[in-house]
Amino acid sequence: MKEPIIQTFDLTKVFGRTIAVNKLNLKVSTGIHGFLGPNGAGKTTTIKMLIGSLFPTAGRIELFGQDVRGKETINIHKRIGYVPEHPTYFMGMSAEDLLYFMGSIFHMPQQEIRERANHLLQMVELTEAKNRPIVKFSAGMKQRIGIAQALMNDPELLILDEITSNLDPFGRNQMIDLLKDLRREGKTMLVSTHILPEVQKMNADSIGIIDHGHLVMEGTIEELNQRIGTRIIRISPAHEIFREALTPLVSKLTEEVDTFVVETDDKDKIWRTIANLSIQNNISITEFRSAGLEIEQIFMKAIESEKHQEALKLA
Amino acid sequence: MHKTLKKAKIPIILFIMLFFFCVFIQTPLSTSNQQYSLPNSNSIPFQASVTYESGNIIREDETIVDNILVMSSNPLLPPTNVTLINCTVQGSIYVFNTALLNILQRSNITGNVVISDDSKVHIDNSTITGTIECRDSSVVNLSNSYTNSTIFWKFDSANLTILNSNVFQLYEFGIGGQIQVLDSQISQVFLNGISSSRTYINSSNILFLDDSAKPLGLITGPLQFNFITLEYGYSTSEREVNLTWIGWDSPTIDGYLNLTFQILVDDQLFTEINGSGFINQYSGYCIVNITETGTHNISLVSFDGNGNNFTSTIKVEIIVYPSFSWNAFLIVVVVIVCSILMASIYLHNKQKQGLHSSLLNIFKRELSESKIKIIIFIALGAVPGILLFFIFGMINVESGALSIDSVRSLVSMIFTLFLYYFGLAFSIMFGAGAIVNAKKDGSLSWFLSKPVRRWEFLWGKIFAYLVIIIMVMLSISLSFVLGSLSFINPIYRPDLFSMGGFIFLIGLLALIPLTAIVVLCSTVFKKPGLTIFIPILLLIALPPIVSFLPIVTQNEYPLLLSFTYYFEQLGGAWVSSGAGLFGSIGTTFGAAFGITITPLSLTTTHIILILSSITIICFVLATWYIQKKDIP
Numbered sequence: 001m002k003e004p005i006i007q008t009f010d011l012t013k014v015f016g017r018t019i020a021v022n023k024l025n026l027k028v029s030t031g032i033h034g035f036l037g038p039n040g041a042g043k044t045t046t047i048k049m050l051i052g053s054l055f056p057t058a059g060r061i062e063l064f065g066q067d068v069r070g071k072e073t074i075n076i077h078k079r080i081g082y083v084p085e086h087p088t089y090f091m092g093m094s095a096e097d098l099l100y101f102m103g104s105i106f107h108m109p110q111q112e113i114r115e116r117a118n119h120l121l122q123m124v125e126l127t128e129a130k131n132r133p134i135v136k137f138s139a140g141m142k143q144r145i146g147i148a149q150a151l152m153n154d155p156e157l158l159i160l161d162e163i164t165s166n167l168d169p170f171g172r173n174q175m176i177d178l179l180k181d182l183r184r185e186g187k188t189m190l191v192s193t194h195i196l197p198e199v200q201k202m203n204a205d206s207i208g209i210i211d212h213g214h215l216v217m218e219g220t221i222e223e224l225n226q227r228i229g230t231r232i233i234r235i236s237p238a239h240e241i242f243r244e245a246l247t248p249l250v251s252k253l254t255e256e257v258d259t260f261v262v263e264t265d266d267k268d269k270i271w272r273t274i275a276n277l278s279i280q281n282n283i284s285i286t287e288f289r290s291a292g293l294e295i296e297q298i299f300m301k302a303i304e305s306e307k308h309q310e311a312l313k314l315a
Numbered sequence: 316m317h318k319t320l321k322k323a324k325i326p327i328i329l330f331i332m333l334f335f336f337c338v339f340i341q342t343p344l345s346t347s348n349q350q351y352s353l354p355n356s357n358s359i360p361f362q363a364s365v366t367y368e369s370g371n372i373i374r375e376d377e378t379i380v381d382n383i384l385v386m387s388s389n390p391l392l393p394p395t396n397v398t399l400i401n402c403t404v405q406g407s408i409y410v411f412n413t414a415l416l417n418i419l420q421r422s423n424i425t426g427n428v429v430i431s432d433d434s435k436v437h438i439d440n441s442t443i444t445g446t447i448e449c450r451d452s453s454v455v456n457l458s459n460s461y462t463n464s465t466i467f468w469k470f471d472s473a474n475l476t477i478l479n480s481n482v483f484q485l486y487e488f489g490i491g492g493q494i495q496v497l498d499s500q501i502s503q504v505f506l507n508g509i510s511s512s513r514t515y516i517n518s519s520n521i522l523f524l525d526d527s528a529k530p531l532g533l534i535t536g537p538l539q540f541n542f543i544t545l546e547y548g549y550s551t552s553e554r555e556v557n558l559t560w561i562g563w564d565s566p567t568i569d570g571y572l573n574l575t576f577q578i579l580v581d582d583q584l585f586t587e588i589n590g591s592g593f594i595n596q597y598s599g600y601c602i603v604n605i606t607e608t609g610t611h612n613i614s615l616v617s618f619d620g621n622g623n624n625f626t627s628t629i630k631v632e633i634i635v636y637p638s639f640s641w642n643a644f645l646i647v648v649v650v651i652v653c654s655i656l657m658a659s660i661y662l663h664n665k666q667k668q669g670l671h672s673s674l675l676n677i678f679k680r681e682l683s684e685s686k687i688k689i690i691i692f693i694a695l696g697a698v699p700g701i702l703l704f705f706i707f708g709m710i711n712v713e714s715g716a717l718s719i720d721s722v723r724s725l726v727s728m729i730f731t732l733f734l735y736y737f738g739l740a741f742s743i744m745f746g747a748g749a750i751v752n753a754k755k756d757g758s759l760s761w762f763l764s765k766p767v768r769r770w771e772f773l774w775g776k777i778f779a780y781l782v783i784i785i786m787v788m789l790s791i792s793l794s795f796v797l798g799s800l801s802f803i804n805p806i807y808r809p810d811l812f813s814m815g816g817f818i819f820l821i822g823l824l825a826l827i828p829l830t831a832i833v834v835l836c837s838t839v840f841k842k843p844g845l846t847i848f849i850p851i852l853l854l855i856a857l858p859p860i861v862s863f864l865p866i867v868t869q870n871e872y873p874l875l876l877s878f879t880y881y882f883e884q885l886g887g888a889w890v891s892s893g894a895g896l897f898g899s900i901g902t903t904f905g906a907a908f909g910i911t912i913t914p915l916s917l918t919t920t921h922i923i924l925i926l927s928s929i930t931i932i933c934f935v936l937a938t939w940y941i942q943k944k945d946i947p
Contacts, residue, residue: 048760048946048947051760051763051764052763052764053759053760053763053764053945053946053947054760054947055943055945074671074766074768075766077764077765077766077767078766080764081764082761084757084760084761086756086757088756088757088758088761089758089761090680090684090758092684093684101676101680102765104676105673105676105765105766105767106766107666107671
């Protein structure tokens with residue numbers, strides 16, 4: 001397994017009497033990592049600790065294998081890009097000036113700054129508006145210049161906090177395509193969001209689910225499916241005999257066009273039951289397809305999982 | 316009713332304060348007035364019991380217990396002539412209707428003598444214990460008489476001669492006639508009549524002379540001269556003291572008196588001027604140049620041809636305007652520039668080695684982002700100078716070239732007042748939002764994800780503000796100097812440039828600590844409103860409140876809480892001695908209520924140290940806070 005780019009060790013943040021992040025152990029390797037959680041789960045607090053704006057109450061953070069509060073903080077920050085949820089850059093600046101300023105902050109040579117800024121403005125489709133003050137940009141444009149400023153130093157790690165929350169569907173799709181392109185360039189991205197289908201659209205390589213400061217689950221979608229165990233099985237034809245037999249065995253049964261869609265933790269038992277019934281009643285099975293849960297379903301399962309609820313109670 | 320009382324509370328308090336103030340002001344005045352006025356109602360009532368109405372009467376070696384009335388009842392007959400030789404009269408004597416009275420040879424009158432209606436009284440070698448009152452056109456001659464209690468009153472056009480005598484008091488209320496005093500001693504002389512009632516004093520010893528004779532303010536008594544200067548007062552920083560005086564001579568000499576005036580500075584003869592006059596009024600003008608600082612006595616001594624002299628002395632404080640040490644200033648500037656150059660070279664070398672600092676980038680960005688604000692503040696800084704240009708222009712037309720004092724007092728007033736509001740606007744516009752706005756909108760936490768150290772973000776801004784303060788103060792001090800330059804007497808130009816230097820320095824000493832305080836608040840507070848409130852509190856709300864506390868504490872220590880106190884004091888030391896809008900309120904009001912307030916003895920060095928300490932403490936605390944605390 002590759003060396004994790006982000007790794008936290010029992011990361012904890014307490015504000016007064018509120019535990020915002022509770023012993024979070026997060027591991028992010030290359031690709032897109034969806035950092036999911038409901039509002040107030042502790043996503044932004046975690047991200048602010050990653051970028052160094054908040055100090056952990058307890059625990060430790062390593063980026064690229066180095067402690068973020070050590071001597072290498074500045075060098076670590078040279079390798080990351082961050083796009084906040086609410087874009088509040090130096091609003092009086094034009095898009096081009098902001099990128100030039102970012103280039104100077106990273107102490108890039110002037111020639112490189114110019115080339116990189118032009119490239120990024122083209123990439124985020126803001127070349128036409130490069131001289132306009134950012135304050136006059138639309139929400140979508142602000143997010144795009146946010147991506148551009150975060151990419152100015154060609155970072156290895158991009159930390160994106162709810163970047164699509166203020167965008168219209170068209171803007172969201174554009175943003176998702178942009179992230180996919182960046183993945184192809186080899187960037188690692190921590191994408192914090194509570195809009196779950198987007199993570200699916202991004203084909204996130206892994207996801208971490210956080211709730212009340214706890215990391216509920218973490219891994220690839222397949223790993224999470226395996227951990228949850230619940231499968232969706234489509235069975236055709238939708239014969240009444242099958243309904244009678246399946247109803248006590250599954251957690252959920254819905255009927256679509258001549259197809260039963262069931263949710264179960266024991267795929268083999270369902271298969272055995274359906275196979276026996278089809279032989280006994282001479283029913284020809286046209287479809288028996290098992291699939292993992294959708295990301296939204298995984299999220300809900302994770303949040304509602306008994307283990308997690310118990311942990312919350314203990315906390 | 317309650318509401319009405321509540322509404323009227325402030326006017327009532329003000330009224331009570333005004334009442335006590337008036338009482339306080341009036342009390343000493345009324346006391347002092349008493350000794351100068353002798354109303355006619357004090358005249359002695361008529362109480363005669365022995366009457367001489369005609370003929371020549373001589374009484375010798377007798378003791379008369381009763382009052383005596385001497386009068387000429389028949390105007391066709393010679394006047395009644397009474398002579399008392401070695402007599403003792405226990406009552407009073409009244410002399411009326413052109414009568415004559417001679418009191419001679421060790422006579423002793425224990426009562427009063429009242430003379431009127433063209434009567435004549437000759438007193439020789441006798442004593443009058445009571446009062447001698449002369450009215451109408453009566454004539455009184457007093458010679459060789461010695462009593463310590465005799466009081467003379469002269470009314471109307473009476474004529475009085477005092478020769479080789481000793482009198483306690485002489486009051487003059489006449490409209491004509493004259494008093495002649497020769498070789499005598501009078502303890503107190505009060506001249507209250509009009510100028511046609513003349514008083515001649517020669518070779519006599521007058522212990523106290525008060526001349527309130529009309530026209531008021533012009534007659535200052537025989538050979539007494541007062542200084543009347545055209546300047547604001549005798550306490551001056553000017554090297555030139557303009558003396559103008561008006562005096563009235565002794566009317567014993569009818570016509571022009573050959574007077575000589577000597578101007579002495581610290582008892583050393585400065586110059587001698589021959590008197591010039593009109594009738595018996597003498598005036599003169601002299602410019603006294605004093606180069607040494609400190610308090611000096613300037614005396615005007617007037618001599619007449621008979622050797623009489625009268626000296627009037629004033630104290631003049633020469634405060635040579637403190638000269639701004641441009642050499643030290645240039646050395647400091649060179650040191651700072653060299654330090655910056657060396658730091659830049661050091662950082663450049665470090666950058667080559669891979670160690671980067673974003674301090675310079677943040678500093679440049681802050682300056683570039685504040686371009687418009689800087690231009691506005693530099694333009695605002697020039698406003699007082701433009702204002703002064705027009706004011707001094709108008710004064711110049713009226714009074715000619717201005718002296719440094721004329722410039723200083725106005726400059727000090729405008730500068731101090733300007734600094735209050737300018738400091739307030741400046742700290743709100745620059746320091747107040749420095750960190751708190753960036754924290755509030757999240758841009759600081761975003762910016763900290765870059766390779767930027769927290770202290771670099773803070774100090775990049777602080778350095779930018781320091782440069783802005785320097786630029787703005789240069790504009791302000793230059794505007795003050797240029798606004799006054801065309802109208803000032805050229806001899807004071809070095810002083811004017813010194814004043815500009817001090818204005819620059821005071822501005823730095825006011826704005827830098829204020830910015831430091833506001834930057835600290837901006838770093839610590841979470842809401843911009845609170846940060847804006849701090850300069851308002853420091854510059855507007857607190858100084859007037861604190862300025863009254865010395866009345867309670869009876870010392871000026873509470874003034875240390877007033878931020879403006881410091882730059883008022885610096886202004887007082889360096890620009891004009893009259894500076895101090897709030898610093899002196901407590902002392903003034905305390906004095907009004909008889910409260911003595913122990914003053915603070917802070918030197919400019921103390922103030923600079925205090926302000927520097929405030930600056931350093933605030934910047935250190937702000938740095939510590941931003942380094943150690945969460946940025947939400």
